[in-house]
Amino acid sequence: MAELLFWPALLAYGEAAVAYLGEARHPGLAGRLATWGVRIGWLVQTALLAVQATRADGFPWTTWAGSLNLFVWLVVGAYLIWGCQPRYRLLGLAVLPLAAVLLALAHAGGGTSARQGSNYSNLFLVLHVGLVLAAFAGFTLAAGLSAMYLWQERRLKRREATILRVRSPGLARLDELAARTVVVALPALTLGIVVGALRLRDRGGSFDALMAVTLVTWAVYGAYLGLRFTVGLRGRRAAFVVLAGFILVAVVRIALPVTHFS
Amino acid sequence: MRIVLVGTSHHRAPVELRERAALAPDQAGELARRLAGASGEAVCLSTCNRTELYLADASGEEAEQRGEAALLALEAELAPALYRLRDEAAALHLFRVAAGLDSLVPGEGEILGQVRGAYEAGAAGPILDRLFRQALHAGRKARVETAIGESPASVSSAAAALAEQVFGDLRGRRILVVGAGKVGDLAARNLLSRGAEIAWIANRTADRATELAARLGGEALPLDRVDEQLAHADVVVSSTSAPGWVLERAQVERVLPARRGRPLFLIDLAVPRDLDPSIHELDGCYLYDIDDLQAVVAETLAGRRREAERAEAIVGAEAERFREWQASLDVVPAIASLRARAEEIRTNELERARLTDAERRAADSVTTAVLNKLLHLPTIRMKQAAAAADGVIYADAVRHLFGLEDER
Numbered sequence: 001m002a003e004l005l006f007w008p009a010l011l012a013y014g015e016a017a018v019a020y021l022g023e024a025r026h027p028g029l030a031g032r033l034a035t036w037g038v039r040i041g042w043l044v045q046t047a048l049l050a051v052q053a054t055r056a057d058g059f060p061w062t063t064w065a066g067s068l069n070l071f072v073w074l075v076v077g078a079y080l081i082w083g084c085q086p087r088y089r090l091l092g093l094a095v096l097p098l099a100a101v102l103l104a105l106a107h108a109g110g111g112t113s114a115r116q117g118s119n120y121s122n123l124f125l126v127l128h129v130g131l132v133l134a135a136f137a138g139f140t141l142a143a144g145l146s147a148m149y150l151w152q153e154r155r156l157k158r159r160e161a162t163i164l165r166v167r168s169p170g171l172a173r174l175d176e177l178a179a180r181t182v183v184v185a186l187p188a189l190t191l192g193i194v195v196g197a198l199r200l201r202d203r204g205g206s207f208d209a210l211m212a213v214t215l216v217t218w219a220v221y222g223a224y225l226g227l228r229f230t231v232g233l234r235g236r237r238a239a240f241v242v243l244a245g246f247i248l249v250a251v252v253r254i255a256l257p258v259t260h261f262s
Numbered sequence: 263m264r265i266v267l268v269g270t271s272h273h274r275a276p277v278e279l280r281e282r283a284a285l286a287p288d289q290a291g292e293l294a295r296r297l298a299g300a301s302g303e304a305v306c307l308s309t310c311n312r313t314e315l316y317l318a319d320a321s322g323e324e325a326e327q328r329g330e331a332a333l334l335a336l337e338a339e340l341a342p343a344l345y346r347l348r349d350e351a352a353a354l355h356l357f358r359v360a361a362g363l364d365s366l367v368p369g370e371g372e373i374l375g376q377v378r379g380a381y382e383a384g385a386a387g388p389i390l391d392r393l394f395r396q397a398l399h400a401g402r403k404a405r406v407e408t409a410i411g412e413s414p415a416s417v418s419s420a421a422a423a424l425a426e427q428v429f430g431d432l433r434g435r436r437i438l439v440v441g442a443g444k445v446g447d448l449a450a451r452n453l454l455s456r457g458a459e460i461a462w463i464a465n466r467t468a469d470r471a472t473e474l475a476a477r478l479g480g481e482a483l484p485l486d487r488v489d490e491q492l493a494h495a496d497v498v499v500s501s502t503s504a505p506g507w508v509l510e511r512a513q514v515e516r517v518l519p520a521r522r523g524r525p526l527f528l529i530d531l532a533v534p535r536d537l538d539p540s541i542h543e544l545d546g547c548y549l550y551d552i553d554d555l556q557a558v559v560a561e562t563l564a565g566r567r568r569e570a571e572r573a574e575a576i577v578g579a580e581a582e583r584f585r586e587w588q589a590s591l592d593v594v595p596a597i598a599s600l601r602a603r604a605e606e607i608r609t610n611e612l613e614r615a616r617l618t619d620a621e622r623r624a625a626d627s628v629t630t631a632v633l634n635k636l637l638h639l640p641t642i643r644m645k646q647a648a649a650a651a652d653g654v655i656y657a658d659a660v661r662h663l664f665g666l667e668d669e670r
Contacts, residue, residue: 028407157548165562170431173431232521
């Protein structure tokens with residue numbers, strides 16, 4: 001059953017990624033096809049996760065591949081909030097190819113099968129993994145928005161004559177949306193870290209390098225919001241800070257299988 | 263009925279000629295009604311780029327002569343600049359006009375409203391009514407399904423579109439207009455139409471600033487107070503005739519901390535330029551001068567021409583649909599006669615039969631059904647033949663076979 005759901009989801013994300021390329025060349029029909037691809041793919045993946053949840057003994061996404069599957073679902077879900085609006089469709093060009101590749105990777109690692117499970121599942125773990133992954137999904141989306149900001153800003157600064165051929169959301173809007181996304185994601189990461197710390201104390205584990213990087217990530221995004229609301233950090237500099245934070249998110253995501261799931 | 267088009271446009275006639283043949287909407291409507299007379303149909307489309315008469319009449323020659331005479335009565339020198347088109351060619355021309363494909367700027371949006379206005383003011387009957395409704399449909403479809411009308415075609419609309427690239431939605435964005443001349447006025451109106459707010463108008467002479475502020479809104483300022491509002495403005499539009507910089511880099515740099523990272527979009531429409539070009543190097547500042555904007559417009563016009571190819575295909579398909587409809591008109595009288603004759607025979611035979619009321623009702627129902635089924639296929643086939651240009655032959659054959667010649 002899970003296998004039957006995985007392929008349509010991957011196919012829909014793949015179709016959306018290709019259609020977004022078409023949208024960049026000829027806005028219109030390709031964009032609508034892409035949006036429907038994202039919607040259908042996300043619904044099918046939701047069904048896949050539901051099947052995994054009902055068939056597993058405990059929390060089904062504790063392996064690195066399983067967590068990647070959940071992470072992709074969260075990223076695409078977050079993207080769907082704005083991505084269906086024509087002005088934000090181009091953001092799909094950054095999000096959907098990544099989602100398709102990560103989902104394929106999750107499948108290769110066995111993270112999309114219905115036999116996922118964990119011997120050490122408990123409420124702490126569910127909350128910790130869920131919150132941290134939700135926060136990372138938000139940071140990924142914020143990074144997409146910031147990358148788009150820098151691309152658009154560069155086009156404006158270079159005074160490209162073709163700038164109106166492929167229209168992007170306004171700079172101010174991209175900047176604001178990235179900040180709003182971080183405002184939502186950072187409390188989720190904070191809670192995830194707190195839950196993780198409580199579990200660590202409960203189980204008697206040790207503080208490792210990955211936890212340190214996660215704390216630095218928290219500090220970067222915390223500083224971003226702090227500077228934004230105090231001295232008005234906006235624009236290009238703000239976009240670079242969000243991208244710097246995302247590099248740390250990527251480091252944690254890549255290192256996770258080595259430190260936590262090996 | 264034949265469709266005839268007689269007219270002139272920017273392709274054939276210079277502006278000095280066109281302006282003498284141009285008619286106000288009510289005059290165009292009056293001319294159309296006069297030309298239509300008692301039994302014909304006429305619509306007059308008159309814009310700054312064209313004056314065209316669309317006529318539908320039993321005689322194409324006669325209609326063409328009437329149309330020509332009417333236009334030459336407006337301006338005798340138009341004769342060599344007139345074009346004459348008939349039926350399918352006239353329909354295709356109107357569809358291209360409605361889609362903006364025959365305009366000076368491909369895809370310009372105003373023409374669709376002008377075609378609608380001409381149609382409503384004219385004397386359209388069954389033929390021109392269908393022609394103009396389908397032309398309006400083709401025009402809308404070309405704009406919806408292609409990007410022909412999306413990109414800006416003038417410097418002021420390009421400036422407004424670029425401002426949207428910086429801010430997204432322009433609603434509530436505050437505009438500082440420097441210079442109260444025509445150019446600045448036009449650019450400000452374009453921003454205003456997209457929801458921006460004209461907050462300040464600065465000019466060397468206070469009267470002009472006050473006058474423009476009264477029309478567009480906002481507060482009139484002397485030029486030396488521009489600095490004060492820089493911290494609050496989102497867009498600056500400058501178009502003075504000052505010989506030097508009206509705004510220098512240092513002035514903008516000073517207000518940046520107070521702006522707290524908010525972007526500032528500056529449009530310099532003046533020649534010589536008003537705004538120090540190095541302002542563009544400042545973080546969060548985007549300065550476009552007249553050359554930059556013209557380069558954007560040239561690119562978008564090239565884009566419109568690319569989209570025009572796709573719009574041509576849409577318009578061509580619509581013109582083909584109209585041709586099929588018009589051709590089907592050739593067979594409609596024959597079909598109507600055939601059905602009338604069959605119905606006449608049916609009712610006569612029913613009247614002659616000795617039947618009870620119940621039997622008559624049943625026989626009426628059965629014979630009607632038989633008749634409809636029998637005539638359904640010939641009707642469809644005749645319409646198909648009409649679309650393939652064989653309609654007249656089929657119509658004549660039907661008239662001959664069923665003895666309908668007298669009912670022509």
